[in-house]
Amino acid sequence: MIILDNSVLSAFTRLKLLPSLKLLFPSVIISKEILDEYSLQWQKENIPNWINILQSNENIILKKIPLSLSSADLSVIRLALEHDKPIASDDRPLRIYAEKLGILITGSLGLLKLLYKKRIIENLDEYITYLNSLQEDVYISDELMKWALEE
Amino acid sequence: MSEKINIKLPIDLLELTGLSFERLEERSLLIWVLELYSEGKITLSKAANLVQMKVDKFLLEFQKRHLKHVGGPNTVQEVQKDFDTIQNLTKDQ
Numbered sequence: 001m002i003i004l005d006n007s008v009l010s011a012f013t014r015l016k017l018l019p020s021l022k023l024l025f026p027s028v029i030i031s032k033e034i035l036d037e038y039s040l041q042w043q044k045e046n047i048p049n050w051i052n053i054l055q056s057n058e059n060i061i062l063k064k065i066p067l068s069l070s071s072a073d074l075s076v077i078r079l080a081l082e083h084d085k086p087i088a089s090d091d092r093p094l095r096i097y098a099e100k101l102g103i104l105i106t107g108s109l110g111l112l113k114l115l116y117k118k119r120i121i122e123n124l125d126e127y128i129t130y131l132n133s134l135q136e137d138v139y140i141s142d143e144l145m146k147w148a149l150e151e
Numbered sequence: 152m153s154e155k156i157n158i159k160l161p162i163d164l165l166e167l168t169g170l171s172f173e174r175l176e177e178r179s180l181l182i183w184v185l186e187l188y189s190e191g192k193i194t195l196s197k198a199a200n201l202v203q204m205k206v207d208k209f210l211l212e213f214q215k216r217h218l219k220h221v222g223g224p225n226t227v228q229e230v231q232k233d234f235d236t237i238q239n240l241t242k243d244q
Binding site: 042069072093094113144147 | 191193194200205208210219220222223224232237240241
């Protein structure tokens with residue numbers, strides 16, 4: 001099971017790779033608060049019914065919350081704490097705060113490489129196209145691009 | 152949004168942009184927030200909240216300007232850790 005924030009949710013939606021995540025994880029979760037931040041039309045067109053939408057537990061008290069995070073970001077953190085599951089996020093402030101709380105983190109680049117390693121993304125050309133397109137959502141430095149292309 | 156501050160801009164901007172005072176105010180805020188998001192100082196959700204937009208609409212504004220979003224892992228060590236986390240998680244898949 002993995003919890004997506006809206007940076008990874010929107011990147012994988014734009015890349016049309018959301019269905020591929022179903023092949024990696026038995027369960028993919030987003031919070032109700034994250035979903036509500038998208039327009040109704042976007043929700044209708046992009047959220048498949050196998051994605052679980054959960055309400056976070058507001059009773060989980062969080063301390064030293066950075067101003068850089070929204071209440072929807074905090075709902076992602078609360079879900080991760082409640083279910084003891086990792087978060088996929090490309091937003092640095094959220095990643096840093098989650099790590100401080102001991103939550104496991106991953107991101108779009110790691111997910112993309114795993115999809116390629118498992119040959120869900122079938123060939124190198126296709127993989128490179130996805131990597132280049134991901135740059136619209138999150139900057140990939142030369143060093144990280146080199147890592148992504150290592151076998 | 153909670154408390155607000157006033158900032159001063161040259162009056163020429165009204166004529167140069169052709170925007171009304173309110174639209175100029177909105178546009179100025181959007182530019183600031185796009186920059187903060189681009190630099191990775193705020194999350195996507197926080198950025199959209201600050202300009203009172205839906206996330207998908209904010210991303211359209213961001214992507215049409217071809218801005219770079221500094222986010223995700225910063226180093227090879229960090230991205231490898233990201234990868235190992237999900238590889239362990241999906242071992243049996």
